[in-house]
Amino acid sequence: MKAAGEGRHELDAVSVLNAKRTLHHLLEAAGISSDETEELLELVEAGAVALAHQEVEQLVGEAPERKGEAYGAGWLDGARTVAEAVGDLAERALRQAVAGRAATAPDARPPVRRMEVARAKAAAVPLYLSFTPASDLDPEVTDQVLTAVLGTMGAMRRAAYAGRLTEFATAQHVRLERLYAEYGPGSSIAIHGRYSLVHSPTSVAVLERLAAAPEALREEWDAAELPPAWLDGLTAAWGAPAD
Incomplete structure (x- = not known):
């Protein structure tokens, strides 16, 4: 007993x-x-x-x-x-x-907080490294880009963004493999220029937002004064036909 x-x-x-x-x-x-x-x-x-x-x-x-x-x-x-x-x-x-950050209006987008950026980075980096072995973009720029990405969402969606990002990377695995092979680290494309963002883990998150909320992303991008060429270059690379 x-x-x-x-x-x-x-x-x-x-x-x-x-x-x-x-x-x-x-x-x-x-x-x-x-x-x-x-x-x-x-x-x-x-x-x-x-x-x-x-x-x-x-x-x-x-x-x-x-x-x-x-x-x-x-x-x-x-x-x-x-x-x-x-x-x-x-x-x-x-x-x-997310109390205090989730506003009553479903489309409200409160200011992005440091911890939210850290969570997004923790989600994006392993996904990015599953396609390419290294990241060449400045860490400070990475935080700025992720802040723009998260700015397109409300607090509730930010809380669940890691799962959403993983679903996107899984669904678009073949296209992402091609993108990083042709434009990412180790490719013949130099980091400096319109394809710079492909050398950053944030590119996975930016592509997901381009697919889900392109207008909101460009609004946040302009507000953050990030180089328009980076967003345009990533968009062009993503839409380039496969060989």
């Missing part, structure tokens, strides 16, 4: 709070503000609930057939009820994570 507390292991509220406080202390020592740390933690928590929602939804159609029709109907109703409740929790958690 197992003693009380043995068996399935679950984190209690005190242990979760302890982990959060520990992370706050460690990141504060590294120069990350408490507000920025809390934002990241809330996004992670919202994501955990969203993933749990996906798992619960999978249970909807998994009632054991051997239990009979009545059992299956009860299973279906129960699974749907739980899935709906967890889905509501996931949405509330996401809204809480």
Whole structure:
């Protein structure tokens, strides 16, 4: 017979709070503000609930057939009820994570924050390095370009941008491979000039925005006073016919 507390292991509220406080202390020592740390933690928590929602939804159609029709109907109703409740929790958690930045108007685009740029960079760099081995563009310029990219979106879309960017890179894998082979690092095209942006991890994000929100991107691009030739060159390279 197992003693009380043995068996399935679950984190209690005190242990979760302890982990959060520990992370706050460690990141504060590294120069990350408490507000920025809390934002990241809330996004992670919202994501955990969203993933749990996906798992619960999978249970909807998994009632054991051997239990009979009545059992299956009860299973279906129960699974749907739980899935709906967890889905509501996931949405509330996401809204809480971006509270104060998500305006009432769905198209509102609040100022881009440092942590949002850092998250976008963390998403874009691995995708870029899956196509080409190096980045040649100045890191400061990278932040400026990503700020323009994120400026085309509201806070809710920024929170989920890593997933959107990954979906774009997966769907356009062949075209991206061709683009970086012909115009990126290691190609015969020099970094200085209209194709400079192809040498930056931000190019994946810029291309996604060109496909999804071209007018908003050009508006943010002009406001940031970034070279128009970079955007035009990337657009031309993207649209060039394959050999």
